[in-house]
C-alpha cells in the first residue's frame with residue numbers, strides 16, 4: 001500500500017524521536033521516579049504503567065477541563081492516578097477502581113508520599129459494580145479507562161451518561177500493540193477493535209485517536 005500525503009507527514013517514532021519528545025515534557029518528580037523504579041521491580045506487570053509523558057498529558061487534560069470529579073478504571077501502582085490528581089482543582093477528587101490489593105497498596109503509599117492521598121478514593125472491587133453504583137448524574141469531568149480490555153465497552157456505557165457536557169473520556173491502549181488494526185484480531189485486540197468501532201459510532205461524543213504510547217482516544221461529551 002503506498003503512503004498517502006497525510007501519512008507521510010506523520011513522523012515514525014524511532015528511539016531518537018521518542019527520546020526527543022519525552023525530553024520536551026516535564027520530567028517525573030522524585031516521587032514519580034521512585035514509583036517507576038518500584039513498579040519496574042515487579043517485572044512483567046510493569047509494562048502496564050503509563051509512560052511519564054502520558055502522565056504529563058493526563059495532568060494537562062485534567063487542568064484544561066477544570067476537573068473536580070475524575071473516575072479512573074485501572075489503578076495498578078497508581079502512576080496515572082497521581083498524574084490525574086495533580087491536575088484537579090483544589091477541592092477535586094479522583095475515584096479509582098482496581099481489583100488488586102497488592103498493586104494498589106503500592107499506589108496508596110505513593111499518593112501519601114506525594115501529598116495527594118486525601119484527593120483519591122480507591123475502590124478495590126470489579127470496576128463495573130463500582131461504576132453502576134455511582135449516581136446517574138452528569139457530573140464527571142474526566143474519565144480514564146485503563147483496565148481489562150474486554151470491559152472497556154461496558155465501562156464506557158456506564159460512564160458516558162455520567163460525564164457532563166464538555167467533559168472528557170480517555171481510553172488507553174486503543175491500538176493494542178497494533179493488534180487492534182487487524183481485521184482478524186482476537187482476544188484483547190478484538191475487544192479493543194470493537195470498542196474503537198463503538199466509540200467512533202457514538203454520537204454522544206466527538207473523538208480523536210492519538211498515537212501516544214499504545215494509542216490514546218480522547219472523546220469529548222457533546
Ligand SMILES: C[S@@+](CC[C@H](N)C(=O)[O-])C[C@H]1O[C@@H](n2cnc3c(N)ncnc32)[C@H](O)[C@@H]1O
Pocket residue numbers: 048049050073074075076077078079080081097098099100103125126127128146147148151
Ligand atoms: C494497565 S493496568 C493500569 C495501569 C495504570 N493506569 C497505570 O498507569 O499505572 C490495568 C489494571 O486494571 C486492573 N483490572 C483488571 N480487571 C479489572 C476489573 N474488572 N476491575 C477493575 N480493575 C481491573 C488490573 O488489576 C490492573 O491493575
